[in-house]
Amino acid sequence: MQFDRNALEALESRYRAALINSVSGYKPANLIGTANAAGATNLAVMSSVVHLGSHPPLLAMVVRPGGDERHTLANLLASGEYSINHINQSIYRQAHQTAARYPADQSEFDATGLSCQWLDGFSAPLVAEAEVKMAMQLRQHMPLEINGTHLVIGEIVTLLLPDAALRSDGSLNLPAADSVALSGLDEYLCGESLARLSYAKPGQPLQELASDE
Amino acid sequence: MQFDRNALEALESRYRAALINSVSGYKPANLIGTANAAGATNLAVMSSVVHLGSHPPLLAMVVRPGGDERHTLANLLASGEYSINHINQSIYRQAHQTAARYPADQSEFDATGLSCQWLDGFSAPLVAEAEVKMAMQLRQHMPLEINGTHLVIGEIVTLLLPDAALRSDGSLNLPAADSVALSGLDEYLCGESLARLSYAKPGQPLQELASDE
Incomplete structure (x- = not known):
């Protein structure tokens, strides 16, 4: 199947949204936790x-x-x-439900049954049921004029992850952490490792690294 | 395991790179094809x-x-x-090998055995062996001063994908397209669908959509 620019422009809008949201490939499935000045919490799947x-x-x-x-x-x-x-297999349905348009005064935590986890000196809630989670400080915010979206850049100030998913070289075993991926607007997937490959050098064959190293 | 800001700062640099490159979650595994004014081709995994x-x-x-x-x-x-x-299971080793530091006059296509596919009126090569692929026109380029990286925004002007992976609603079945994900710097993974979930609404239970719809 081939779509050129005119064909993409002519697509029905929901079909186009489903298609274009899919074509970047596998996406990380995360929940973003925030709170307002009054302490009211918000949770959104991104x-x-x-x-x-x-x-x-x-x-x-x-x-x-x-x-x-x-x-x-x-x-x-x-x-x-x-x-x-990180959204995991135990909470992906609750995570997806956070996308419903709740009234501003209803927390998605309460509505979906997920639990807030608070860190000392940090005003935004983490998700207690997540295995991999990060406290972030905003570093830069850039509105993107091309389509009205916003680029938000943050620094990891606290990182929490399960010991069993951290390999000796510092890499994270995502399936061991039970993390899931998103495709398009509505599909959740788990991953299975094919291989870890050695650092590529010209003229040298790649080695396969032990995936549980 | 918990890392605060000082602990992250104190990590050995390769360990930190492996860790921080992993914590965003599943990443899309793509090859970016370009050519210079003389027609010399380049291919890079991103x-x-x-x-x-x-x-x-x-x-x-x-x-x-x-x-x-x-x-x-x-x-x-x-x-x-x-x-x-999109990198797929048949080419992920060749794709990873494109990251080797070849001399500027050697194309990663030639070095790894991947084949150029040319579209009429489009100067950049696509990867013949890829199933899902897009011709992109640059729309905006923003250097990010915070760490010297560059944000590149492009518009899809041609989209090619396998009929068997396109669902009736426009979404793409990534495992059917054989597309793979990347984790961290060196791990390739395939995906398995857990579920497609209906559009979330307050107070309404989610429905599971047929994944082969």
Whole structure:
């Protein structure tokens, strides 16, 4: 199947949204936790977190100012703090349900039965049921004029993860952490490792690394 | 295991890179194809493609100006065109090998045995062996001062995908397209669908959608 620009433009809007949201490939499935100045909590599923750099440890994410991401953006801009929590197989249905349009005064934690976890000196809630989770401090915020989305860049100030998923070289075993991926708007997937491959060098064959190293 | 900011700062640099590159979760595994003005081709594995919007169809990616992504960035800024190609199970070893530091005059296509696919009127090569692939026109380029990376925003002008992976609602079945995910710096994974979930509404239970719809 081939779609050129005119064909993409002519697609029915929900079909196009399902298609274009799929074509970037596997996406990380995360819950973003925030709180407003009064302490009211908010939780939103997002699939746009991307690695920006490891020193300092920076992650970026794309936030849409409309819909249920509106409160997330307002809260993190006001407080300068948010949490990123990996969605796992035990909570992906509750995580998906956070996308429903609840009234502003109803917390998605209460509505979906997920639990807040608070860290000393940090104003945003983490998700107690998540295994991999991070407290983030806002470092930069850039509205993207091209389509009205916002790029949010934050630094990891606390990182929590299960011992069993941390390999000796520092890499995280995502299936061992039970983390899941998102595809498109509504599909949750688990992962199975094919291989870890050695650092590539010209003219040298790749070695397969032990995946449980 | 818990790492605070000081603990992250104190980590050995390769350990920290392995850890921080893992914590965003599952990443899309893509090959970026470009050519310079003389027609010399370049191919680089990248895991930072992120959905920006579906109308117009925009994808962003984070490019590091050092190392093997240097030529990719120079080529796409000069030509305004690049391709995004899903890595699949048949080519992930060759894809990983493109990260080796080949001399500027050696194409990663030739070095790894992957084949160029050319579209009429489009100057950047696509990967013939990829099943899901896109011709992209550069729309915006933003250097990110916070750590010297670059945000590249492009519009999908041609989209190619296998009929068998396209569902009736427009969503893409990534395992059916054989697309793979990346974790950290070196691990390739395939995905298995857990469920597709219905659009979330307050007070309504989620329905499971047929995954082969």
